[in-house]
Amino acid sequence: MTAPNLNPSSELTQRIHQAIAQAGGWIGFDRFMAMALYEPGLGYYTNALQKFGAMPSSGSDFVTAPGMSPLFGQTLAVQVRQALQATGTDEVWEFGAGTGALALQLLESLGASVRRYTIIDLSGTLRARQADTLLKYADKVCWLDAWPDAIEGVVVGNEVLDAMPVQLLQRTRGDWYERGVVSAAEVDGLGFAWQDRLTDLRPPVDIDGEHDYLTEIHLQAEAFVASLAERLLAGKGGAAFFLDYGFPEGEYFHPQRHMGTVMCHQLHQADPDPLVAVGQKDITAHVNFTGVALAAQNAGLHVLGYASQAWFLLNLGLAERMAASSLAERSQAQRLVNEHEMGELFKVVGLTTSTDWAAQGFVRGDRSHRL
Incomplete structure (x- = not known):
């Protein structure tokens, strides 16, 4: 069992950036969410931070x-x-x-x-x-x-x-994209940003209208x-x-x-x-x-x-x-x-x-x- 980390954010962020780089600069949101929540010892549900309380x-x-x-x-x-x-x-x-x-x-x-x-x-x-x-x-x-x-x-x-x-799907001007995560330069270092890629994935039902639409x-x-x-x-x-x-x-x-x-x-x-x-x-x-x-x-x-x-x-x-x-x-x-x-x-x-x-x-x- 991986030991919990009391200050997980920096190491977790670094690990996600590495995963993005290894994947060619983009990962789907489902991969990002999985790491953010469940990366052994670092993710939200596997680190030692308090979670449940009134x-x-x-x-x-x-x-x-x-x-x-x-x-x-x-x-x-x-x-x-x-x-x-x-x-x-x-x-x-x-x-x-x-x-x-x-x-x-x-x-x-x-x-x-x-x-x-x-x-x-x-x-x-x-x-x-x-x-x-x-x-x-x-x-x-x-x-x-x-x-x-x-x-x-x-x-x-x-x-x-x-x-x-979950995977994120974004309809923009009638085309469907999968929304993923990329590394992005910020004032205090390297952060994350959204990036959409054309996809064959679709929601299980047609979405009425022509407006832009984000779903999972x-x-x-x-x-x-x-x-x-x-x-x-x-x-x-x-x-x-x-x-x-x-x-x-x-x-x-x-x-x-x-x-x-x-x-x-x-x-x-x-x-x-x-x-x-x-x-x-x-x-x-x-x-x-x-x-x-x-x-x-x-x-x-x-x-x-x-x-x-x-x-x-x-x-x-x-x-x-x-x-x-x-x-x-x-x-x-x-x-x-x-x-x-x-x-x-x-x-x-x-x-x-x-x-x-x-x-x-x-x-x-x-x-x-x-x-």
Whole structure:
């Protein structure tokens, strides 16, 4: 395992410049994003900088749902328990487990129904934090660096797909270009700049209008889902639930969404420029849930449902849990379902190897027909 670097930006920047030079002076944004986030020991998710936390005073950059309220994981556990029973399995898998907060909430809620909890995470520093958080369940939790040949059980991924590298496509005066990154001279040294190259790549749907248009395609996320399907089908079966911000295809590639969705997060502030402070901030793109569902179906999985996070959690009893909680706890949990916060922007898609059961999280508000 590569040791984390406490001041990664300079070395990471140098390494990306080397990659650009070796590639002939230009790399696609997906390569840049992958290095910025995951370069061993240097990238945002593999260095030792603080990431998760409720307030910027902690040095953190953002808070996710499990850190916002323990009711998130407790409620999600209702769906996970049902899926374990429906698939006849006893293992939970989590991709990108962050601080370990969600794993702890699920393990505490699921008890003996989970024999093993497996985490696949690229970050050594986050893995150490997860191990501390999950010390009570050390006999159940294990970590993997790479995919196993088969997966049996229930897979969860909260804000995982949005952090997978995307390719940028720019339509300018009717022609399509792939937007990449080049080295560029700046006052204080060598920085990065955008450069577009003509490409045969296209968005999955035609974009109405003739205006200039920037968007993303999600080949890595779709390949990830296909690989997951292959391994679930190689085992005894299972299910997967992904919670993230995004849209179905028709909304994602709407003509008015002409600036794309790439966004950065640092100290609880959002900005649209991934070419500065490289390695010091998160880089994300919204999820094309239609692409995820199609990749899963093409690989042999079935879609259990697709709903807003609000409907999903309410179907699983969040309102009842909130009613039994303190005012402070209710206030925090409300953010999970408020339409102007996480409730509508965040969506949930459920996937499974069999169709002989109906997931409780989608009994109301299922939007699968919109995918």
